[in-house]
Amino acid sequence: MIQIRLSGSGGQGLILAGIILAEAAVIDGKEVVQTQAYGPEARGGSSKAECIISDEAIDYPKVTVADVVLCLNQESYNKYGKDIHADGIVIVDTTLVREFENKENVLALPVTKTAVEGLGKAIFANIIALGAVVGKTGVVTKTAIEQAVLARVPRGTEELNRKALALGWEMAQKAC
Numbered sequence: 001m002i003q004i005r006l007s008g009s010g011g012q013g014l015i016l017a018g019i020i021l022a023e024a025a026v027i028d029g030k031e032v033v034q035t036q037a038y039g040p041e042a043r044g045g046s047s048k049a050e051c052i053i054s055d056e057a058i059d060y061p062k063v064t065v066a067d068v069v070l071c072l073n074q075e076s077y078n079k080y081g082k083d084i085h086a087d088g089i090v091i092v093d094t095t096l097v098r099e100f101e102n103k104e105n106v107l108a109l110p111v112t113k114t115a116v117e118g119l120g121k122a123i124f125a126n127i128i129a130l131g132a133v134v135g136k137t138g139v140v141t142k143t144a145i146e147q148a149v150l151a152r153v154p155r156g157t158e159e160l161n162r163k164a165l166a167l168g169w170e171m172a173q174k175a176c
Contacts, residue, residue, distance in 0.1 A: 001054035002139050003063040006129070007080050008072030008093075010038050010047045013126030016152065018049025020130060024140040024148040025053045033061045046075060053139055068137055070129055071097055072111065091132055091172075093125065107136060109171050115164065124164040127153075131168020142169065 004021065006014045015036045022034035031054045038047040050063040067088045071077035073096045081090050081100060092100050095112035102108065109132055115124040127149060134145045146165060153161040 001052060001056070001058070002067045002137065003065065003085075004051045004053070004068040004070075004133065004137075004139065005048060005063055005066040005080055006050070006070045006072075006133070007046070007048040007076035008070075008096075009075065010045045012047065012072050013123065014047050014049050014070075014072065017126045017130045018051055020145070020148045020152050021049075021051050021053075021133070021140065023151070024134075024144040025051070027144040027147055028140050030055060030140070031058050033058050035062065046079070048076070048080070068133060068139075070133055071100075072125065072129060074098060089136060091129070091136065093129065107132070107172065107175055109168075109175065111168070111171075114167055114171065118167055119160055119164055124160060127161050127164035128168035128171070131165040131170075132172040133168075135169035135172030136175075 008014050018034050022032045025032040033052045036049045052058050065085045067085045069080050069084050070091045071081050072093045077097045089105050091107045093111035094108045095110050111129050112122050112125045115122050150158050
């Protein structure tokens with residue numbers, strides 16, 4: 001079983017990323033629970049999506065101690081960046097997270113910067129981050145995550161989202 005928390009601010013697409021990750025797990029034939037929480041603000045408030053993925057039945061539907069924490073802004077790192085399993089991993093977006101403990105279990109990637117420079121828009125940061133999570137953990141197959149992404153993104157953006165997923169995957173692989 002792996003417990004994953006995706007965190008950032010409203011508008012960064014983390015709820016969608018959590019749904020996509022859960023759907024990829026289903027495609028892979030795994031058991032999954034996906035939950036989400038966000039502030040009352042439409043944009044800018046805190047946001048998190050959690051997924052528990054397992055080969056066996058899941059007894060409790062909430063993340064207790066995360067194995068993977070993704071932090072796409074400083075507030076989310078401050079809130080969740082240290083609440084992690086002893087051998088877990090924290091993935092931070094160095095574009096927006098400037099202060100973090102640079103330890104062995106921290107994967108620091110320029111997620112939003114890569115979205116802007118590589119794809120022209122920051123809105124692809126969530127898919128890049130999702131690619132990094134999957135590329136680092138292997139929690140779902142590359143085929144399943146791509147299938148889930150392409151089923152959920154707006155028509156006409158499929159190729160850009162496929163590229164975003166690949167960018168995140170590659171960044172995580174190079175950092176390993």
